[in-house]
Amino acid sequence: MTDISVQVDHVSKRFRMYHERNQSLKSAIMRGRRSVHEDFWALKDVSFEVPTGSTFGLIGSNGSGKSTLLKCLAKIYYPEKGSISHRGRIAALLEVGSGFHPELSGRENVFLNGSILGMTKKEVTRKFDEIVEFSGVEQFIDQPVKNYSSGMYVRLGFAIAINVDPDVLVVDEVLSVGDAEFQEKCSQKFVDFKAAGKTVILVSHSMTAVQEMCDSAAWLSHGELVSVGAAEPTIRAYLESLNSPSA
Amino acid sequence: MRYITEVLASRELLANLTLREIRGQYKRTIFGQLWSLVNPLATMLVYTIVFAFILRVSPPPGNPSGLNIFAVWLLCGLLPWTFFATVVQQGMGSIIANAGLVQKVYFSRIVLPLSTVGSVGYNWLFEMGVLLVVLAVCGSFVWPWIPLVLVVMVLLAIFAAGLALMLSVANVHFRDTQYLVSILMQIWMYLTPIIYPISLVEQQSQAHGGLFGSSITLLDIYRLNPLERFVSVFRQLLYDNTWPNIQDLVLCAVWACASIVIGVGVFRRSEKGLAEAL
Numbered sequence: 001m002t003d004i005s006v007q008v009d010h011v012s013k014r015f016r017m018y019h020e021r022n023q024s025l026k027s028a029i030m031r032g033r034r035s036v037h038e039d040f041w042a043l044k045d046v047s048f049e050v051p052t053g054s055t056f057g058l059i060g061s062n063g064s065g066k067s068t069l070l071k072c073l074a075k076i077y078y079p080e081k082g083s084i085s086h087r088g089r090i091a092a093l094l095e096v097g098s099g100f101h102p103e104l105s106g107r108e109n110v111f112l113n114g115s116i117l118g119m120t121k122k123e124v125t126r127k128f129d130e131i132v133e134f135s136g137v138e139q140f141i142d143q144p145v146k147n148y149s150s151g152m153y154v155r156l157g158f159a160i161a162i163n164v165d166p167d168v169l170v171v172d173e174v175l176s177v178g179d180a181e182f183q184e185k186c187s188q189k190f191v192d193f194k195a196a197g198k199t200v201i202l203v204s205h206s207m208t209a210v211q212e213m214c215d216s217a218a219w220l221s222h223g224e225l226v227s228v229g230a231a232e233p234t235i236r237a238y239l240e241s242l243n244s245p246s247a
Numbered sequence: 248m249r250y251i252t253e254v255l256a257s258r259e260l261l262a263n264l265t266l267r268e269i270r271g272q273y274k275r276t277i278f279g280q281l282w283s284l285v286n287p288l289a290t291m292l293v294y295t296i297v298f299a300f301i302l303r304v305s306p307p308p309g310n311p312s313g314l315n316i317f318a319v320w321l322l323c324g325l326l327p328w329t330f331f332a333t334v335v336q337q338g339m340g341s342i343i344a345n346a347g348l349v350q351k352v353y354f355s356r357i358v359l360p361l362s363t364v365g366s367v368g369y370n371w372l373f374e375m376g377v378l379l380v381v382l383a384v385c386g387s388f389v390w391p392w393i394p395l396v397l398v399v400m401v402l403l404a405i406f407a408a409g410l411a412l413m414l415s416v417a418n419v420h421f422r423d424t425q426y427l428v429s430i431l432m433q434i435w436m437y438l439t440p441i442i443y444p445i446s447l448v449e450q451q452s453q454a455h456g457g458l459f460g461s462s463i464t465l466l467d468i469y470r471l472n473p474l475e476r477f478v479s480v481f482r483q484l485l486y487d488n489t490w491p492n493i494q495d496l497v498l499c500a501v502w503a504c505a506s507i508v509i510g511v512g513v514f515r516r517s518e519k520g521l522a523e524a525l
Contacts, residue, residue, distance in 0.1 A: 015523070074352075074353050076349075076350065076351070076352075077522060078519045078520075092352070094351045095347075095351040095352075098347065098348050098351045098352045099345075099348045099352070101267050101270075101271045103271050104267065104271060104274075108270065111263060112263050112267055115263040116260060116263075116354055117352065120259060144274075
């Protein structure tokens with residue numbers, strides 16, 4: 001086994017489903033401090049390791065806990081049990097263009113979004129041309145982003161995110177942005193990424209994408225890890241289970 | 248300690264978010280930054296007409312500056328108060344206003360309320376600058392006191408930041424907070440000697456004597472209000488042009504420290520649950 005880049009160690013994540021949520025002070029006071037809730041475990045004791053330099057896919061049906069796991073990796077949620085450790089800088093791409101201010105120009109938003117994603121001003125300045133070129137909005141970079149087409153908006157957002165240059169990149173189905181040409185550029189970027197020895201963790205419903213890009217995969221179902229291993233057999237097992245509902 | 252390093256590491260993000268607010272605020276307005284002056288000026292005009300002209304409130308003239316202009320006296324207390332109230336109210340809503348960001352990206356959450364302090368503080372700085380010019384024109388020799396004014400401004404910003412941090416968390420869990428606080432802020436303003444001089448309270452306090460047979464007077468309770476200290480320090484510096492009462496100044500610092508320590512403590516404890524609770 002090579003170096004481990006990300007280690008997910010017996011991770012469990014609980015959400016509370018409130019029947020009557022104490023969302024207002026009145027109800028909190030009226031009912032005392034108790035609120036009625038039920039626990040829902042979105043992730044149950046999930047463990048796996050992602051080797052450095054590999055591309056790792058997370059697959060599973062809707063509601064299987066993929067996104068929850070991704071958010072745990074991104075440090076947006078914190079697991080109730082278990083731990084996640086990683087080596088190097090981790091960046092999560094759960095949404096493109098987070099924090100864009102519609103009235104500000106593309107240029108200002110690149111710097112803003114870059115710093116939200118954890119880049120320093122120096123880094124953004126250094127990569128600015130690359131980002132703009134990748135996004136293909138050179139001509140409109142000094143226009144307010146509210147005037148951008150939705151395609152331009154996501155392309156710019158994606159271009160910034162992809163240039164964060166982390167050691168581990170966590171991606172949630174954002175590959176499907178832009179036109180065919182842009183998608184081609186994106187897949188190329190992922191290939192470069194991999195060649196540079198970076199780790200990618202990605203969630204996708206598109207089995208062809210996972211098959212094409214990933215070395216290994218983990219299959220989640222109802223919050224539990226069903227299997228983890230090489231991408232191809234895991235995907236096959238997952239697809240088979242879909243065809244035979246009894247399984 | 249590690250938390251402080253983390254927050255320090257996000258100072259660039261803090262600056263960028265603050266700039267976002269400042270740049271975005273008056274975009275597509277013709278008068279731009281001038282709008283930030285209109286609000287205090289309008290309030291000043293209303294209060295001056297009602298309280299100085301109709302109700303005949305007359306604060307003591309500045310000693311030793313000799314200034315005796317109600318509107319200027321009012322502004323010396325009103326501008327700090329408006330800053331404080333705006334920071335508390337906007338900072339309180341900052342997490343909810345940026346819910347999309349909090350749920351999608353990891354960053355030190357504390358920068359959201361703090362960036363409000365920055366952007367509101369920028370406007371305040373601008374307003375105070377104009378006030379300084381007005382004071383100078385009216386014959387106040389205010390220049391030597393500017394460094395100390397800046398120190399007190401920072402203290403007030405820290406005090407407001409601590410309160411905004413506590414309330415921003417409370418507001419995520421209970422949206423009632425924002426409505427409750429906007430009422431409380433109104434009451435708080437009238438409990439602070441902004442539009443009337445504290446001498447009026449002193450008179451009432453003397454008339455009543457010790458409360459419930461004790462030696463505690465109405466004034467003692469009244470002066471527990473941290474903003475009372477801040478406002479009087481600002482007035483002593485700007486309007487009277489004198490050294491502030493040392494006890495007032497120390498109390499301002501104590502209030503600021505207490506507020507920020509509790510604020511950061513509360514925020515840090517609930518920071519991790521914010522994305523879920525939103």
